[in-house]
Amino acid sequence: MRVVVIIPTYNERENIVALIEAIQIQFRHLASHMPAARPGILVVDDHSPDGTAERVRSLQRGSSGIHLIEGEKAGLGAAYIRGMTHAVEVLAADVVFEMDADFSHRPEDIPRLLETIVGGADFVIGSRYVAGGSIPADWSWRRRLISRGGNVLARRVAGLGGVRDCTAGFRAIRTDVLKRIDLAGLGVKGYVFQIALLHAALRAGAQIEEVPVQFVERAHGASKLGLSDIVEFIRHAVLLRLHDSQTFIRFALVGALGVAVNLGVFTMLLGLDWNRYLASPFAVELAIASNFMLNNFWTFRRREKKDPFHLRGLKFNLVSIMTLCVSTLAFVLTARIFRPLSPQICQLAGVLPASLLNYILNSRWTFGEAQARAGSA
Ligand code: GDD
Ligand code: MN
Numbered sequence: 001m002r003v004v005v006i007i008p009t010y011n012e013r014e015n016i017v018a019l020i021e022a023i024q025i026q027f028r029h030l031a032s033h034m035p036a037a038r039p040g041i042l043v044v045d046d047h048s049p050d051g052t053a054e055r056v057r058s059l060q061r062g063s064s065g066i067h068l069i070e071g072e073k074a075g076l077g078a079a080y081i082r083g084m085t086h087a088v089e090v091l092a093a094d095v096v097f098e099m100d101a102d103f104s105h106r107p108e109d110i111p112r113l114l115e116t117i118v119g120g121a122d123f124v125i126g127s128r129y130v131a132g133g134s135i136p137a138d139w140s141w142r143r144r145l146i147s148r149g150g151n152v153l154a155r156r157v158a159g160l161g162g163v164r165d166c167t168a169g170f171r172a173i174r175t176d177v178l179k180r181i182d183l184a185g186l187g188v189k190g191y192v193f194q195i196a197l198l199h200a201a202l203r204a205g206a207q208i209e210e211v212p213v214q215f216v217e218r219a220h221g222a223s224k225l226g227l228s229d230i231v232e233f234i235r236h237a238v239l240l241r242l243h244d245s246q247t248f249i250r251f252a253l254v255g256a257l258g259v260a261v262n263l264g265v266f267t268m269l270l271g272l273d274w275n276r277y278l279a280s281p282f283a284v285e286l287a288i289a290s291n292f293m294l295n296n297f298w299t300f301r302r303r304e305k306k307d308p309f310h311l312r313g314l315k316f317n318l319v320s321i322m323t324l325c326v327s328t329l330a331f332v333l334t335a336r337i338f339r340p341l342s343p344q345i346c347q348l349a350g351v352l353p354a355s356l357l358n359y360i361l362n363s364r365w366t367f368g369e370a371q372a373r374a375g376s377a
Pocket of ligand 1 (some may be wrong): 167218
């Protein structure tokens with residue numbers, strides 16, 4: 001199991017050497033407790049003017065397992081996206097850590113996060129806001145407000161309600177999860193990366209766990225979190241919400257239109273003296289066909305679908321047959337059990353279970369999202 005601790009740095013000259021050495025001590029402990037873990041460190045420096053990269057290079061000369069990539073400064077999120085891509089594609093990592101360079105995240109906590117991964121979790125958060133976790137007692141009201149506010153936005157607006165510390169920057173993540181996410185496509189640059197990645201991981205079906213950590217205030221250097229990060233954070237939290245509800249609203253609208261097609265065609269066929277047991281599945285089938293086209297070209301049009309169009313069509317037809325069976329069964333049952341009900345009411349009785357099944361199977365299976373990179377998972 002290849003484990004890579006990713007450390008983004010911008011002007012961390014006073015911290016980086018001591019931090020790498022402290023992490024290496026933890027690696028030595030791991031070697032006896034967890035020999036399968038083959039750990040390494042990846043520093044992602046953005047040409048820090050204070051010469052951080054130079055310090056890392058001098059450490060590289062004396063020990064192995066320290067990697068460094070350098071780029072233009074574009075923000076914390078942009079640095080992580082580059083770092084994670086490198087860890088997966090070049091270093092073949094199975095697990096990556098996110099970790100700050102300023103000792104806010106204690107190296108002693110690394111083994112505990114890794115054990116939780118080994119225990120079966122996909123995405124482990126070193127959490128300040130679960131029992132046993134903490135923030136520094138002397139944090140200013142401004143710092144508390146930013147941290148709490150970020151979490152309120154993430155939980156209430158971006159829809160990450162199940163997680164206590166959504167903005168935490170200390171995490172262990174299985175790269176199986178990262179391979180299912182289009183990192184560059186997240187469309188973020190700054191600190192909001194933390195909630196954008198968490199949101200995507202949840203959508204990719206990752207099992208998230210929080211383990212308590214004590215967040216320590218940095219002793220050297222200064223925080224890089226600026227106003228533009230806060231603006232991007234708020235904007236993106238709202239975007240995540242809109243994006244989620246947009247898909248849902250569109251699917252519901254398409255569904256409603258399908259009901260109209262269904263009932264309209266059904267009534268028309270009854271007017272043409274069709275047998276009602278034949279008219280029912282026929283009307284449903286027509287409604288399903290129009291729903292597919294609308295969902296394919298409208299509801300899920302932005303998704304990077306994993307299957308080609310013809311396979312989607314095939315899957316859709318299989319889902320349609322299941323939906324048709326459920327709907328017809330509901331129709332027959334209601335018609336038999338409640339004889340005095342009009343055929344239209346009986347037809348409607350099939351709509352709810354059928355459309356629920358339709359949504360779940362089509363959203364996850366037919367229109368399921370592609371893995372980020374071909375051949376990686
Ligand atoms: N390469 C690179 N480029 N690194 C950066 C950049 C950047 O643009 N901006 C920040 N970093 C690095 C810092 O050098 C540090 O190692 C780490 O990212 C965290 O940056 P800080 O500036 O120390 O962040 P913070 O202490 O304000 O924020 C911490 O808490 C937040 C939640 O309250 C971090 O853990 C965040 O990830 C977290 O969201
Ligand atoms: Mn910090």
